[in-house]
Amino acid sequence: MVTRGHRELLPEGGLVLAVTGRPGPPPLRFETAAGGRLLLRQGGRPLLLGREEEGGCSHEGLFVHRLDGFRSPLPRIRSDLMRNPGNWVHQYASWLEEAKEGPLHDARWHLRERRKFPAYVWWGDFMRDWPACHLDWCAGGWEGVVPLRPLSPTDAPRVKAYRKHVREDTLAPVLLWRVTPFDGWALLDGHDRAVAALAEGLTPPCLVLYRVPDDEDWRRTAAEPTEAHEQRVRQFAEHPETPERQQALLETAYENTMSSLPYDEAPTLTWPLPGGAPAWDDLAARAVFECPRD
Numbered sequence: 001m002v003t004r005g006h007r008e009l010l011p012e013g014g015l016v017l018a019v020t021g022r023p024g025p026p027p028l029r030f031e032t033a034a035g036g037r038l039l040l041r042q043g044g045r046p047l048l049l050g051r052e053e054e055g056g057c058s059h060e061g062l063f064v065h066r067l068d069g070f071r072s073p074l075p076r077i078r079s080d081l082m083r084n085p086g087n088w089v090h091q092y093a094s095w096l097e098e099a100k101e102g103p104l105h106d107a108r109w110h111l112r113e114r115r116k117f118p119a120y121v122w123w124g125d126f127m128r129d130w131p132a133c134h135l136d137w138c139a140g141g142w143e144g145v146v147p148l149r150p151l152s153p154t155d156a157p158r159v160k161a162y163r164k165h166v167r168e169d170t171l172a173p174v175l176l177w178r179v180t181p182f183d184g185w186a187l188l189d190g191h192d193r194a195v196a197a198l199a200e201g202l203t204p205p206c207l208v209l210y211r212v213p214d215d216e217d218w219r220r221t222a223a224e225p226t227e228a229h230e231q232r233v234r235q236f237a238e239h240p241e242t243p244e245r246q247q248a249l250l251e252t253a254y255e256n257t258m259s260s261l262p263y264d265e266a267p268t269l270t271w272p273l274p275g276g277a278p279a280w281d282d283l284a285a286r287a288v289f290e291c292p293r294d
Contacts, residue, residue, distance in 0.1 A: 015093060018108045025271045035277055046067055050062045066133075127145065135183065174204045229250070
């Protein structure tokens with residue numbers, strides 16, 4: 001059953017999707033066990049095993065091993081839709097609401113366009129190797145992108161078709177999910193589109209998805225600026241000669257402050273791994289996954 005979320009429109013064209021009726025865990029979810037063990041699961045399928053690396057930087061990074069079986073939460077995007085897309089943010093939000101194996105659970109989710117990233121995100125820390133990779137946290141954070149399926153070669157037929165869209169500036173955005181356990185992003189949709197854009201020397205157009213503080217946290221954060229605003233409004237009421245322009249500036253400042261609150265990121269929720277560390281170790285052994293010894 002599809003559960004529709006309430007959409008809060010934001011000034012820069014993004015939205016916050018307030019999802020209810022999905023208490024979790026969602027079909028696409030992270031599970032954790034002792035010893036820095038991490039598992040990404042989609043439905044009943046394990047997709048990614050990770051384990052934190054201990055060392056001179058305390059937590060030096062994350063060893064990752066991915067498995068086949070990932071299914072994008074979005075449908076395949078046709079060329080005619082890319083040339084006449086409408087509003088991608090609202091379209092992706094609708095697809096995510098309808099997805100049977102997506103990451104949404106009860107929470108407020110920020111979805112917005114993003115075209116600019118530090119150069120290292122796509123040109124250095126885009127994990128092209130499959131199935132194993134290492135996320136290096138030692139240099140003050142990571143911020144890279146983890147694909148969830150093998151990448152196609154640049155001369156693959158679909159990639160070549162997408163490269164034409166890149167040159168025409170009609171390429172649909174890829175979908176990135178902000179993942180706190182990675183200190184970076186998971187690529188949820190658009191693996192071939194990302195390869196096409198990079199092959200043309202451009203950063204892929206992106207929509208980014210991440211969880212933001214829930215309503216209770218938001219109200220708590222909003223309480224202080226709201227109280228200050230109401231106090232100023234009362235002061236203006238006591239002095240009716242206050243210029244209208246000054247009152248308008250006060251309202252604008254308050255609106256800008258409130259509209260900025262949903263931008264704060266909340267950590268990615270994780271769930272306990274059934275069977276704990278032994279279950280993770282069994283999966284890792286079967287995947288021939290080598291982790292550093294404790």
